Amino acid sequence: MSRSIIVEYTINPPPSTEQTYGLLPSKKHDFEIKGSPAESGQSEHYKSLRESIAQARQQIGEELTAWRDAVGKAELNKEATKPNADDEEEEEEDGDA
Template sequence: MDVRSRELTVTYKIVPPPSTVTPPSLSQETTHRFSITSLPDLESKEDADSELKRYYASLRASIAEARTKLGEELTAWRDAVGNTELGKEKSVKTEADDEGEEENAEE
């Protein structure tokens, strides 16, 4: 059976505020690759159905692994940035609240 390998690739680039002290364990630009077993060329429908199920199971596992890895790294970045970005989030929330009040006033 000729099983070719494919991969899920995730790349991100973090641009923290200038005042952020970046821990040495974090990289601002990162690429991760997660292996996905791809389908071999199969003759029968039964074999294809079985292999397709295995492929999607492998894909789901790779996505779960990617979510976990990125979640850990992005949480570490959030902790490194700390309260520096807090003011930006409040202003966005205030704008959203203002829009909701305008919609209620029109009714």
């Protein structure tokens, strides 16, 4: 029997983010743990386990960073198109003086 680390996630980003950046909001990964304590001994098994965990962290980290960047860019673009209410108040105050 093969052992593995399974990581599955679903993200609910703003709707425009998925279309613009082509990222998949739901993914499942299966990271195999080679060998078993009975077959290769405990130290080799734990070495393989650490390698699988490192691979999972790397892969998921890259994907979530891409999502963070995509959502952040989408939010920045959305904020740039909105007029700032504080700017309007400052202009009114300057005109009264």
